[in-house]
Amino acid sequence: MSASAVAEDTLSPWLLFRHSAAGRVTRLLWNITMWAVAVFGIGVLLYRLAVGLGITRLGSTVPWGLWVAFYIYFIGLSAGSFLLSSLVFVFGLKSLETLSRLAVVQAFVCLLIGLVFIFLDLGHWERFYYVMRYPQWHSVLAWEIWFYNAYLVILLMEQFFLMRCDLARWSREVPGAWGRIYKVLSLGFICPDDPAQKAQCDRQSARWLYYLGAIGIPIALGVHGGTGAIFAVVKSRPAWYSPIFPLVFIISALASGGGLLLFLRVFVVPEPAKDRETLPQVANLVAGFLIFDVLLLFLEFLVGIYGGMPDHTEPYRLMTNGPFAWVFWFQQLGLGVAIPLLLLYARPSHTKYKAEEIGIAGLLIFVGIFGVRLNIVIPALAVPVLRGFDLAMASPRMHALYVPNWVEWMSSLGVVALAIQMTRWALHRLPMREHQEPPVPAAAGHGAEPAAAA
Amino acid sequence: MNEDPGVRETLERDPTLTPCERREMFGVLGRWLGAALAAATVSRAAEPAPAAQGRQRKHHYGMVIDTRRCVGCRACVVACKAENKTPPGVAYTVVLDGALEPRIGDKPLFMTKPCFHCENPACTVVCPVGATFKRAEDGLVVVDYDRCIGCRYCITACPYGARYFDYGDDYPARSDKTPYDAVPSPEYGQYRKREPGRSPIGNVRKCTFCLHLQDEQGAYNRAAGCWPACAKTCTGKAIHFGDFMDPESEVSRLLRERPAIRLKEEMGNEPNVYYLL
Numbered sequence: 001m002s003a004s005a006v007a008e009d010t011l012s013p014w015l016l017f018r019h020s021a022a023g024r025v026t027r028l029l030w031n032i033t034m035w036a037v038a039v040f041g042i043g044v045l046l047y048r049l050a051v052g053l054g055i056t057r058l059g060s061t062v063p064w065g066l067w068v069a070f071y072i073y074f075i076g077l078s079a080g081s082f083l084l085s086s087l088v089f090v091f092g093l094k095s096l097e098t099l100s101r102l103a104v105v106q107a108f109v110c111l112l113i114g115l116v117f118i119f120l121d122l123g124h125w126e127r128f129y130y131v132m133r134y135p136q137w138h139s140v141l142a143w144e145i146w147f148y149n150a151y152l153v154i155l156l157m158e159q160f161f162l163m164r165c166d167l168a169r170w171s172r173e174v175p176g177a178w179g180r181i182y183k184v185l186s187l188g189f190i191c192p193d194d195p196a197q198k199a200q201c202d203r204q205s206a207r208w209l210y211y212l213g214a215i216g217i218p219i220a221l222g223v224h225g226g227t228g229a230i231f232a233v234v235k236s237r238p239a240w241y242s243p244i245f246p247l248v249f250i251i252s253a254l255a256s257g258g259g260l261l262l263f264l265r266v267f268v269v270p271e272p273a274k275d276r277e278t279l280p281q282v283a284n285l286v287a288g289f290l291i292f293d294v295l296l297l298f299l300e301f302l303v304g305i306y307g308g309m310p311d312h313t314e315p316y317r318l319m320t321n322g323p324f325a326w327v328f329w330f331q332q333l334g335l336g337v338a339i340p341l342l343l344l345y346a347r348p349s350h351t352k353y354k355a356e357e358i359g360i361a362g363l364l365i366f367v368g369i370f371g372v373r374l375n376i377v378i379p380a381l382a383v384p385v386l387r388g389f390d391l392a393m394a395s396p397r398m399h400a401l402y403v404p405n406w407v408e409w410m411s412s413l414g415v416v417a418l419a420i421q422m423t424r425w426a427l428h429r430l431p432m433r434e435h436q437e438p439p440v441p442a443a444a445g446h447g448a449e450p451a452a453a454a
Numbered sequence: 455m456n457e458d459p460g461v462r463e464t465l466e467r468d469p470t471l472t473p474c475e476r477r478e479m480f481g482v483l484g485r486w487l488g489a490a491l492a493a494a495t496v497s498r499a500a501e502p503a504p505a506a507q508g509r510q511r512k513h514h515y516g517m518v519i520d521t522r523r524c525v526g527c528r529a530c531v532v533a534c535k536a537e538n539k540t541p542p543g544v545a546y547t548v549v550l551d552g553a554l555e556p557r558i559g560d561k562p563l564f565m566t567k568p569c570f571h572c573e574n575p576a577c578t579v580v581c582p583v584g585a586t587f588k589r590a591e592d593g594l595v596v597v598d599y600d601r602c603i604g605c606r607y608c609i610t611a612c613p614y615g616a617r618y619f620d621y622g623d624d625y626p627a628r629s630d631k632t633p634y635d636a637v638p639s640p641e642y643g644q645y646r647k648r649e650p651g652r653s654p655i656g657n658v659r660k661c662t663f664c665l666h667l668q669d670e671q672g673a674y675n676r677a678a679g680c681w682p683a684c685a686k687t688c689t690g691k692a693i694h695f696g697d698f699m700d701p702e703s704e705v706s707r708l709l710r711e712r713p714a715i716r717l718k719e720e721m722g723n724e725p726n727v728y729y730l731l
Contacts, residue, residue, distance in 0.1 A: 052656055053604070054621040060543060063606035063619055123604015123619065123656035130583040130603055141607050142582035235721060236576060236613035385615045386567070386717070388552030393531075397543030397621060 012272060014356050034417045041414010045120065048411055053123055057405045059397035061390045062381045066374075066404035067121040070412050072227050073256070073373040074114035075148075076249060077366065079224035080257020082107035082155070082216060083250075084282075089158075089206075089213035095281050098274045098434065101162055103261055105432045108155045109423045110257075115148060116415050140230050147222045154216040159432075161208045165191040165201065166431030170438040178429075178439075185430075224253045231376065238312035239304065239380040244296060251293045252369050258286030259340075259365030266359025268424075269433060275355070283344055283358045290365060293372075294337055315379040322379065323401065327371045336368010378402060513592035513672055514698040515663055516726030517685070518708045519566060523692035526551060526564035530684035530693060534568075537664060537683035539639035539648075542625055544618040546661035547684050553717070554731075563731075566693060568684060569616035569661035570717075570725030571595050577608035577617060586658070592672050593726065594665055596642070599653035608658055613721050622655040624648075640666045663695070698726070 017023045048055060058065050085103035087093040119125055131145045167186035171179050192198050228249030231240040262282060265275060304312045319328045340361035382400045384390040390400040426432065428439055528549050538546060547568040554563050571588075575595050578586050585601035586608055588594070609617045627634040628648070638645040639654075643666045646654065667680040674680050674695075685695040696705035705728075708714070714728035 052622045052651060053619070054623060056621075058619070058621070060609060060618040061615075063609040121605070123606070123658075124602065124653070125604075127583075127601075127603045130585075130601065134583045134585075134601065136582055136584045138579045139582040139607075141580065141605065145582065230607070233580070234576075234611050236611055381610060385613055386550060386553045388550050389548070389567075389615045391552075392548035392550050392567075393543070393545050395543040397619075397623070 012270075012355060014267060014359075015270060015272065018270075031421070034421050037410075037413050038418035038421060039414075041410045041412070042418055043414070044407055045411040045414055048120070048407055049125060055405075055407050057396075057402060057408065059395075059399055059402070061384055061398050061400050062378065062402035064121070064377050064381060065402055066408045066412060067117050069370070069373045069377045070415075071114050071117035071121065072249070072376065073370050074110045074117065075227050076224055076253035076369070076373070077257050077260055078107045078110035078114060078151075079220045079250070080253035080255070081110065081261060082151075082220045082257075083254060084258055084261060084285075085158075086213040086217050086220070089209040090217065095278055098271060098278050099261055099265060099282060101433055102264060102269060103257075104155065104158050104162060105423070105427065106257070106260060106264065108159060109419055110260075111148065111152060111155060113415060113419050115152075117412070118145075120411065120415075140226065140233055144223070144226045144230060147219060147226055151216070151219050151223050154212055154219060158209060158212050158216070160187070161205045161212070163431050164189045165198075165205065166436065170431060174438045221250060224249050231380075236385055237315075237380045237383075238309060239300075239315040239383075240376075242300065242303075244300060248293070248296045248300070251289055251296060252372055255286055255289040255293050256366045256369035258282060258289060259362040259369070262286060262362025263359050263366065266355045266362070269427065270355070271433075272355060279355060279358050280353050283353075283361065286362065286365060287341060287344055290337060290340065294333075311383060311385075314383040318379040318382055319375050322382075324374075324378075327374055331371035332368050332375060335364050336371060337365075340364045340368075509590040511591060511593065511699075514726070515571065515592055515594060516696070516698050516705060516728070517568065518694045518696075518705045518714060518728045518730060520692045520694065520708075520730040521563055521565060522730065523688075523690040524549075524564045524566060525690050526562065527689050529687050529689050530566050533683040533687035534661075538641055538662075539637065540618075540659065541620060541628075541648075542623045544620055544659050546618075546659075565729065566684065567614065567616075568663070568682075568727065569595060570614055570723070570727040571661075571663065572726065573724035574722060576721070576723055577612045580607045580611045582607065592665075592668075594663055595660070596662060596665070597658055597660060599642075599644070599646070599657045602653070602657040604656045604658065606658060613718050613723060614725070617658050617660045620654050620657055620659050622650060642666055 017026075056065070081103045084096065085100045085107065088096050088100040119128055122128060131142055135146075136142045164186050167182045168189050168191040171182035171186055173179075174182060192201055225246035228246035231237075232242060232245035235241045262279065265271070265279065301316060304316055307313075319325070343357045343361040343364075382402060384400055390398050392398070431438075526549055530547050531545055531549060534540070534546050540546060547566055550565045550567055551562050553565050553567075556562050571594055573593070575588055578588055578595060581587075581602075582605060583601055583603055585598045585603070587596065587598075589596055604619070606619055609619060625634075635648075638647055641654075641662060646652070648655070664682040667682070668674055669680070674682075679686065682693075682695050685693040694704050694708055696703035698706055698709075700706060708730065709728060712730050714730050716725045716728055
């Protein structure tokens with residue numbers, strides 16, 4: 001199917017590369033690397049679940065670290081993608097329509113990754129269901145877990161209504177076990193062949209998506225605005241204690257979710273024929289959110305530094321001039337803001353955009369937002385609540401300088417790598433995109449890595 | 455395990471024994487009694503949280519700490535560790551020497567800092583499972599180890615650094631299986647055996663004002679030694695513990711007689727630990 005796309009857009013170097021021999025070798029190496037990271041990382045994760053949190057570098061001065069940063073990062077990617085998809089389903093923004101299904105897939109996968117990271121961070125993970133068993137209405141964190149569950153249900157239902165027609169069709173076209181699996185997944189839904197009835201059926205799906213998206217908007221805002229509120233209600237950390245925080249979370253979620261969407265659309269599941277008009281529009285939208293996010297950052301700094309309260313300014317000093325200042329200057333502002341904006345806008349207005357530039361800008365934006373997440377979680381905790389508190393006891397668990405160790409990094413990368421590989425497999429196996437043809441069962445496929453063929 | 459039914463019968467028959475006297479016996483009896491008590495409290499922990507039962511406030515415990523009497527010897531830290539058997543990285547009280555400016559003449563100002571058992575605790579409201587709460591009857595802020603999921607939100611929320619996570623680290627005395635390892639922590643009267651993966655490892659821990667030394671009515675007995683370990687041991691008699699509901703208690707009297715401060719008043723937490731400067 002992508003052969004025609006290549007014919008239409010032979011000038012795209014990325015597509016030429018994808019279909020060249022070098023591209024196939026690169027893909028093979030990528031897959032080997034990802035599976036190695038996934039297997040090793042999941043092993044480390046299981047080890048951590050077995051032996052407890054003692055093998056991390058977390059302590060009592062900085063009790064939240066890399067995993068919490070990853071958790072809010074992925075919840076943000078999810079909520080941002082979902083809100084972008086709602087622009088289509090609810091507000092009928094036709095120009096984004098070709099991206100909406102990918103956005104829902106992305107929202108779903110990122111939510112699952114985020115939930116894995118919260119689970120991973122619990123001292124007694126085997127009690128995770130206590131949040132349901134002993135509900136506490138006054139805890140923001142409890143509210144959040146309920147929001148995530150409601151959101152998961154909305155996303156599952158959206159996936160179903162997006163896929164049910166294709167699933168029904170595939171269940172007839174594909175023989176054998178997979179055909180039966182498609183039948184089960186379609187919940188026995190039968191898509192009519194008659195064009196008029198088919199149109200009726202599509203309208204019904206669209207109406208479902210409209211209502212799900214409409215219910216989903218406040219839930220998605222609650223999901224990530226609420227994740228911001230987890231931090232915003234903590235008065236003991238002045239750098240968090242701000243009503244602007246939930247808003248910062250939502251705006252940065254939209255920027256990072258949009259960035260990921262652009263990257264995936266250009267490099268992973270390209271549809272150049274369809275995206276010619278869409279990509280620049282989404283890029284403008286994402287750049288707008290990014291600039292808004294920088295404005296909010298400026299406001300936080302302005303108010304905090306103007307006030308000059310040591311507990312408030314010290315996290316900012318750590319961020320901008322501490323041992324990890326490079327995260328702020330290089331990753332968050334340089335890679336994450338300056339370069340993407342230059343890539344998108346620093347060219348003569350008469351030249352045409354290049355899809356690759358937009359894809360790379362998207363990549364840099366969502367990598368940069370990870371720096372934002374790290375700088376939300378760690379610097380505010382690295383300032384002891386009382387002067388000298390971190391030194392009052394000679395213990396590495398009291399150190400104010402937190403540097404994640406290999407256990408934290410490898411388990412995180414393992415989760416992400418596994419999620420990427422499983423998503424690529426699901427994208428190939430399930431009708432998650434528009435007008436997708438079923439994978440040829442047991443035919444002359446592409447060996448062990450079918451997803452790469454997309 | 456050599457069981458001694460005689461002592462157990464005594465314990466069961468004579469409810470007038472104070473917890474301290476009971477504790478003496480535990481020292482003699484060793485492990486089996488601790489395990490039995492732990493089993494008894496596990497069944498008790500299954501009951502609903504006491505805060506939900508709307509009990510009357512009977513006590514208002516707090517401390518008045520006289521920084522002029524504190525020499526910074528840290529005996530309170532050691533006494534607390536000996537009493538509660540806290541692992542490395544967990545100390546229910548620490549001594550700060552830089553929290554406030556030094557006195558005139560550059561004399562250091564030491565501050566022992568237990569949990570303040572605030573009237574409006576910031577830590578309890580954030581708990582997603584209600585594992586930490588303020589006890590209705592005496593205002594102590596406690597942690598239900600069997601409920602806590604170890605999310606550490608309360609650690610971030612406490613403005614005073616009163617909470618610590620038990621990462622399962624051990625002192626050599628325990629990891630080398632010395633006799634110290636056999637002695638359980640008397641916390642909450644639960645006498646838990648410290649085992650990998652079992653609470654309180656993986657939980658948030660904090661000062662309890664040694665509530666395991668209270669009698670059944672929730673009262674402490676200073677004369678019998680049933681008194682928070684830090685206050686009992688303080689070499690300069692700087693740590694005064696008592697009940698603010700009793701106007702004649704030492705702490706109430708000290709607050710009437712001398713001007714006192716509390717840390718970070720602007721937070722509105724209303725800590726129950728006062729400092730005399």
